[in-house]
Amino acid sequence: MSTFKQHSVLPGFNLALGFTLLYLSLIVLIPLSAAFIRTAELPWPQFWATVTSPRVLASYQLTFGASFAAALTNAAFGLLVAWVLVRYQFPGKRIVDALIDLPFALPTAVAGIALTALYAGNGWIGQFLEPLGIKVAFTPLGVYVALTFIGLPFVVRTVQPVLEDIETELEEAAAMLGANRLQTFLRIIFPTIFPALMTGFALAFARAIGEYGSVIFIAGNMPMISEITPLLIITKLEQYDYAGATAIAVVMLLISFVLLLIINLLQWWSRRRNALA
Amino acid sequence: MTTITLSHPIKIQQQTIITQEPAWVRWMLIGLALTFLALFLFVPLISVFYEALKKGVDVYFAAITEPDALAAIQLTLTAAAIAVPLNLVFGVAAAWAIAKFEFHGKNILITLIDLPFSVSPVVAGLIYVLVFGLQGWLGPWLIEHDLKIIFAVPGIVLATIFVTVPFIARELIPLMQAQGTEEEEAAVVLGASGWQTLWRITLPNIKWGLLYGIILCNARAMGEFGAVSVVSGHIRGNTNTLPLHVEILYNEYSYAASFAVASLLALLALITLAIKTFVESKVTPQKGKLSHEH
Amino acid sequence: MSIEIRHLHKQFGSFAALRDINLKIHAGELLALLGPSGSGKTTLLRVIAGLETADTGQVLFNDEDATRQHVRDRQVGFVFQHYALFRNMTIFENVAFGLRVRPRHSRLKNQEIHERVTHLLKLVQLDWLADRYPHQLSGGQRQRIALARALAVEPKVLLLDEPFGALDAKVRKELRSWLRRLHDEMPITSVFVTHDQEEALEVSDRVVVMNEGRIEQAGTPDEVYEQPVNPFVYEFLGHVNLFHGRIHQGRAWIGDIEIDAPEHAEAEDLAAIAYVRPHDIEVDRFLNGDSALPARVSHILSVGPVVRLELTREDHQDRNLVQAEISKERFRELQLAKGDRVFIKPRRLDLFPHQSH
Numbered sequence: 001m002s003t004f005k006q007h008s009v010l011p012g013f014n015l016a017l018g019f020t021l022l023y024l025s026l027i028v029l030i031p032l033s034a035a036f037i038r039t040a041e042l043p044w045p046q047f048w049a050t051v052t053s054p055r056v057l058a059s060y061q062l063t064f065g066a067s068f069a070a071a072l073t074n075a076a077f078g079l080l081v082a083w084v085l086v087r088y089q090f091p092g093k094r095i096v097d098a099l100i101d102l103p104f105a106l107p108t109a110v111a112g113i114a115l116t117a118l119y120a121g122n123g124w125i126g127q128f129l130e131p132l133g134i135k136v137a138f139t140p141l142g143v144y145v146a147l148t149f150i151g152l153p154f155v156v157r158t159v160q161p162v163l164e165d166i167e168t169e170l171e172e173a174a175a176m177l178g179a180n181r182l183q184t185f186l187r188i189i190f191p192t193i194f195p196a197l198m199t200g201f202a203l204a205f206a207r208a209i210g211e212y213g214s215v216i217f218i219a220g221n222m223p224m225i226s227e228i229t230p231l232l233i234i235t236k237l238e239q240y241d242y243a244g245a246t247a248i249a250v251v252m253l254l255i256s257f258v259l260l261l262i263i264n265l266l267q268w269w270s271r272r273r274n275a276l277a
Numbered sequence: 278m279t280t281i282t283l284s285h286p287i288k289i290q291q292q293t294i295i296t297q298e299p300a301w302v303r304w305m306l307i308g309l310a311l312t313f314l315a316l317f318l319f320v321p322l323i324s325v326f327y328e329a330l331k332k333g334v335d336v337y338f339a340a341i342t343e344p345d346a347l348a349a350i351q352l353t354l355t356a357a358a359i360a361v362p363l364n365l366v367f368g369v370a371a372a373w374a375i376a377k378f379e380f381h382g383k384n385i386l387i388t389l390i391d392l393p394f395s396v397s398p399v400v401a402g403l404i405y406v407l408v409f410g411l412q413g414w415l416g417p418w419l420i421e422h423d424l425k426i427i428f429a430v431p432g433i434v435l436a437t438i439f440v441t442v443p444f445i446a447r448e449l450i451p452l453m454q455a456q457g458t459e460e461e462e463a464a465v466v467l468g469a470s471g472w473q474t475l476w477r478i479t480l481p482n483i484k485w486g487l488l489y490g491i492i493l494c495n496a497r498a499m500g501e502f503g504a505v506s507v508v509s510g511h512i513r514g515n516t517n518t519l520p521l522h523v524e525i526l527y528n529e530y531s532y533a534a535s536f537a538v539a540s541l542l543a544l545l546a547l548i549t550l551a552i553k554t555f556v557e558s559k560v561t562p563q564k565g566k567l568s569h570e571h
Numbered sequence: 572m573s574i575e576i577r578h579l580h581k582q583f584g585s586f587a588a589l590r591d592i593n594l595k596i597h598a599g600e601l602l603a604l605l606g607p608s609g610s611g612k613t614t615l616l617r618v619i620a621g622l623e624t625a626d627t628g629q630v631l632f633n634d635e636d637a638t639r640q641h642v643r644d645r646q647v648g649f650v651f652q653h654y655a656l657f658r659n660m661t662i663f664e665n666v667a668f669g670l671r672v673r674p675r676h677s678r679l680k681n682q683e684i685h686e687r688v689t690h691l692l693k694l695v696q697l698d699w700l701a702d703r704y705p706h707q708l709s710g711g712q713r714q715r716i717a718l719a720r721a722l723a724v725e726p727k728v729l730l731l732d733e734p735f736g737a738l739d740a741k742v743r744k745e746l747r748s749w750l751r752r753l754h755d756e757m758p759i760t761s762v763f764v765t766h767d768q769e770e771a772l773e774v775s776d777r778v779v780v781m782n783e784g785r786i787e788q789a790g791t792p793d794e795v796y797e798q799p800v801n802p803f804v805y806e807f808l809g810h811v812n813l814f815h816g817r818i819h820q821g822r823a824w825i826g827d828i829e830i831d832a833p834e835h836a837e838a839e840d841l842a843a844i845a846y847v848r849p850h851d852i853e854v855d856r857f858l859n860g861d862s863a864l865p866a867r868v869s870h871i872l873s874v875g876p877v878v879r880l881e882l883t884r885e886d887h888q889d890r891n892l893v894q895a896e897i898s899k900e901r902f903r904e905l906q907l908a909k910g911d912r913v914f915i916k917p918r919r920l921d922l923f924p925h926q927s928h
Contacts, residue, residue, distance in 0.1 A: 005380040010461050011471035016374035020386070023367045027438055028392055031404040034414065038407055077313045084310040088303055096311070098554040102318055104493070105546035105553075107500025109520040110539040113527050114321040117328055117536075124324060125316065149317050171296040172622055173655040177669030177724055178643050181298055187672070191659040210397025213502035213520070217527065230399035234507065237403065242412055249400045256395040263395075264388065273659075295622060295642050 032253070039250045042243050050247040059229040062140055066228075067208035070147035075201045078155025079193070085156070086163045100157070103150050108213025115146055116218040138220030143228060146214040151204030158200035162193045162270070195270035202266055206259040210252065325543045328536035340526075340534035341541060348514040349522040349538070352430065356505075356518065357498040360437040364494055365487075368445030373479070376453030377461060387450065393442045401439045402507025405432055428510030433518060436504040441497050445490035452486040453479070485560045489553065496549040500542055572633050572646075572727040572760050573598045574619060579628035581614055581784075588614040589625065590784040599758040601751075603771035606781035607807070612764045613732055615781070619762065620649050620730050632728070648726030648759075652733040654713040656705035662716055663701040666691055669724035691719040694753075711742040718750075722757075731763035735770065747774050768808050772796060780804050802923050805846040812852065812893050814845040814917070815925075823922055826886050827862040832922050842925035847917040852895035854880065855914050856905055863914035866893060868907055878902040882915060 005013065039047060050056070084090075085097055103111065119126045119136035129136060136142050166189060174184040212230040219226045227235075229252060236245035298306075330337055340346060371390060375383055393401065408414050409426040419426060426432045460482070464474040480487070502520040509516045511525065519542055526535035574596040581589040588611045596602050604612040617623040619630055621642035629638045637645055656665050664671075666688045670679055679687070692698035695715040705713060714734060721729060734750070735743040751774050754761060765771050771778045772792040779789045780803075788800045799805040816825035821836040823829070825845055835843075855863070869892070870881035878901075882893045893915060897905075907913070 005378060008378055008458070009465050010377050010458060010474070011465070012475070013374060013378050013380075016370040017378075017380075020367065020371040020374055020390075023363075023370075024389055024442075027435070027442055028389070031408050031439070032392075032396070034407040035400070035404050077310070080306060081310045081314060084307050088307055090307050094554075096314065098550050099314075099318060099322075101550055101553065102322060102546060105496045105500075105549040106322070107502060107520045107523075107539075107542045107546070109502040109523045110325060110500070110542045110546075111321065113523065113535060113539060114325045114328075117532075118321055118324050124320060145317075149321065152317060167653070167655065168296055169651045169653060169655040170657065173649065173651060173720075174657075174668070174672075175295040175642050176620065176622075176647065176649040177672065177720065179668070179672040180643070181302075183672045184296075187668070188657055188659075206395055210395070210400070211503075212397065212399045212506075217524075230397050230503065233399050233403060237406065237507065242407070242410075245403060246407060249397075249403050252397055252400055256397070260388070260391070260395045 035246055035249050035253060038246045042247060047247050050244050051251050055223055056232060056248060058224045059227050059232050062143060062226065063209055063229045066140060066143040066147050067205050069144050070151055070208050071201050071205035073148050074151045074155045074204045075197060078152065078200060079159055079197060082156045082159040082163055086160060101153050103152050108150065108211065111149055112146060112214040112217035115149060115214065119145055119218065137218050138226065140226050142218035142220065143215050143226060146218050147208040147211060150211055150214050151208050154204040154207065155197065155200030158196045158203065159193050162196040166192055195266060195273050199263060199266040199270050202259060202263045206256065206263065209255065322543065325536060326540050328532065329540035332533040336533050337537045340537035345514045345517065346522060346538055349517045349519045352433065352517065353499050353519040356434050356437045357495055359434050360441055360498045361491060361495050363438060364441050364445050365491060367442065368449050368490060371446045372449035372453045375450050377458050390446050391443050393439055398440055398501065398503025399507060401504040402436050405435055405508050427508050428512070429516060432508035433505050433516060436508045437498050437501055440501050440504050441494045444494035444497060445487070448486050448490035449483060452483055456482055485556050489556045489560070492549055492552050496546060499545060574728065574760065575631040575634065577629040577631070579618060579625045581618065581623070581625045587784050589618070592628070592786060594779060594786060594789065596760060596762060598760055601754045601761045601774065601776045603775035603778045604762060604764045604781060605766070605768060605771040605778050607766060610781040611784040612781045616730050616732055616762060616764050620647050621645050646727045648721030648724065648729045650717050650721050650731040650734050652736045654717040656713055656717060658705050661701065662703050662705070663688055665705065665716060666720045666723050668720065687723060691723055695719045710738050711746055714738065714746065726759065729759045729761040731761065733764050750774060780807060799921065802844065802846065805921065810849050810894055812847045812849065814847065816843050816845055817841065818843045818922060818924065826864045828864065828916065829862065835922060838924065843922050844925050845917065845920045845922050847920045849894040849896040851917055851919045852893065853916045853918050854895050854897055854905065858914050861916065863916040866913055866915050868909055868911045868913060871907065871909060873899070873902065880907070882913065
């Protein structure tokens with residue numbers, strides 16, 4: 001024990017850690033392991049056939065493609081929003097700042113039906129897009145819109161504090177050395193916030209991959225076209241194809257773990273960057 | 278303010294002329310950002326309330342007071358009332374162990390606590406089906422004892438707990454780490470017991486962080502859709518939570534009723550954001566005021 | 572390049588940071604802006620740099636109005652108190668930054684940039700650190716890199732904001748004399764801000780003492796130290812003893828001492844304060860002839876070539892302390908010990924009528 005834990009006069013370590021591990025095991029770890037154990041019971045060829053069937057492959061393509069596009073959009077606009085919130089003064093700024101977190105607080109089903117109503121052909125926004133030949137609701141584009149909504153706060157909230165911490169002196173120094181604003185941004189500010197931007201991007205991407213509630217309303221859910229991977233799991237469950245559902249779930253879990261690892265590395269990188277003043 | 282102005286005349290204007298973009302660039306960027314936020318954030322929010330009230334106030338109140346809606350409200354409140362306190366106890370215990378002690382494997386433990394955030398809600402529901410469902414590990418045993426978890430309230434509660442496990446813990450861990458152990462050590466040296474130290478020293482110090490975590494945890498608990506959807510079975514008036522009720526009404530083309538119920542959840546989200554903003558101004562006054570108001 | 576400042580005024584809200592500043596800085600001069608915090612010295616420096624705009628007034632470079640000129644066109648090098656090195660770039664790239672961001676048509680070739688940066692790194696004696704990052708350097712090294720970076724763009728004027736403020740005492744002393752030597756080799760018109768009077772007096776050709784947004788006095792280090800024009804400058808530049816007294820028609824009285832004060836011939840029984848530097852206090856064991864003030868030795872600090880005495884006046888109710896500095900020789904001669912009675916007399920003093928009376 002002495003090598004496991006450093007000595008402390010504070011009580012309660014065993015109780016607190018014991019409870020933490022027990023709770024985590026019962027709620028998270030044992031149920032999660034069920035997915036892997038059940039999949040291990042499945043013969044490999046059958047597993048492989050399930051997770052690489054054309055319909056599943058099409059769903060990966062949509063899920064990853066739309067998530068990537070949405071995360072990219074959020075990286076660009078999230079950076080812009082963070083910049084505007086940190087640097088500029090405008091009426092209603094406090095409210096805008098507070099509302100950024102709306103996608104965290106608004107239930108995904110509510111977001112789903114609201115976006116569908118807006119972007120449908122007769123909706124507030126959809127009616128302007130329809131004449132241009134742009135259909136959003138019930139197409140892959142709708143998936144992208146929903147995923148952009150739910151990923152919106154991630155980049156803003158990771159970039160904002162880093163942007164706030166940049167010393168004005170650095171930008172003044174660049175200007176004194178003859179750099180214009182664009183050069184200062186590209187050479188000084190952007191490299192500083194880049195790790196945070198990447199972290200925000202990865203967080204938004206990871207969240208989008210697993211997203212279900214906001215997407216199913218607007219997607220139209222047509223097999224091979226606008227069907228996301230989480231929906232396929234549900235479809236298989238409803239057909240009592242537990243093995244198939246679990247196999248796809250394991251693929252998603254593995255992807256989530258890889259993303260989690262990448263995010264942890266990015267955050268470590270970001271912290272390190274900012275700690276070295 | 279005047280004293281600050283006097284001692285640091287430079288500090289008050291953080292953006293000097295040369296680190297400030299020209300006015301047209303500023304307003305263009307602000308315009309672009311607000312347009313994006315309007316399209317993806319503000320308009321959807323407003324549309325929820327608009328659609329809810331489109332058919333009139335009578336339809337609205339009928340939708341949220343019909344028995345199935347009331348049952349859904351009750352179930353949602355019940356699930357949150359169980360999940361939030363459990364995760365609160367877990368959060369405090371985990372933060373106590375992680376923030377106040379040094380031990381091996383701490384980072385792995387922190388990652389494990391964060392794990393539910395990176396699991397798709399649908400997968401979260403599925404794993405409980407695999408454990409408690411008819412064909413699950415405990416399925417036969419549960420049938421034998423006439424217990425029902427999946428497609429019943431316990432399943433909904435479990436799924437809700439799973440997706441909200443990290444919320445309070447991850448608020449408390451960095452906060453308690455930042456506060457260190459000195460005060461607790463002083464209390465113990467003065468003869469306080471472990472519980473006394475927790476009640477009198479630690480909890481008062483973290484009250485705002487605790488509230489912050491509870492609010493976010495509660496919002497997610499009441500709003501969870503994917504995980505609950507898998508384990509619920511969608512039995513009206515019985516295993517239907519509010520978000521699931523929204524879905525059922527929507528799929529039945531009762532749009533106004535669906536949006537009426539949705540507006541309750543949207544209201545909950547707005548209240549959550551309001552309290553969150555308030556708590557943030559309590560926890561970091563300089564962040565809420567100075568850095569946001571250049 | 573010479574700099575001229577005319578009627579500069581700058582207001583931050585209700586706080587006047589600069590009030591009607593007029594100053595000429597000669598080409599090739601090393602000038603110190605000295606003052607307490609809040610005196611406006613940093614604001615003045617930033618206005619000269621173009622980092623700040625004044626509300627009214629003009630800044631002229633070589634007799635040409637530069638008030639509306641953009642920072643980039645002023646050819647000014649600026650060294651920040653906290654270095655402001657770019658942490659994502661190597662030392663080499665930090666110094667090269669100003670050369671790399673030039674418009675394409677006037678940009679140097681890579682080879683020339685390399686040569687110039689290497690030359691500058693040699694000049695600040697840190698060429699061996701070219702590939703390191705700022706966080707791997709000590710404070711003193713960082714400040715020298717910041718200076719090299721400012722010099723890379725061949726500025727006509729070099730401005731330094733509390734350049735040694737963030738360094739520890741030993742490094743500060745070293746860098747001070749190094750900066751002095753560097754300026755002698757490369758006489759660029761330079762202005763540096765400091766609140767450390769020793770630093771200002773030691774390094775600069777000329778000192779400008781500022782207080783509450785005004786220039787109190789400008790002159791060579793000798794002038795401002797030996798002939799302060801007002802009590803503020805007196806008190807700000809080194810230790811000083813205050814003696815309360817009265818002046819009347821060209822005569823002044825401090826305790827029992829009577830002094831000629833021809834510059835106050837007009838005064839009619841005014842309260843006055845006499846300022847005396849510690850080394851201008853004469854200490855004796857006996858009262859020989861003239862009038863002097865009785866005092867008791869309350870503390871002796873005899874480290875180094877100068878002995879510092881803390882004396883308590885005996886003729887004064889407040890029993891206020893007087894600091895005196897005498898040579899070690901004189902100290903031995905007097906054979907002073909704590910508690911001894913002595914007589915003190917100012918060798919040289921400056922009288923100012925007391926404002927509040």
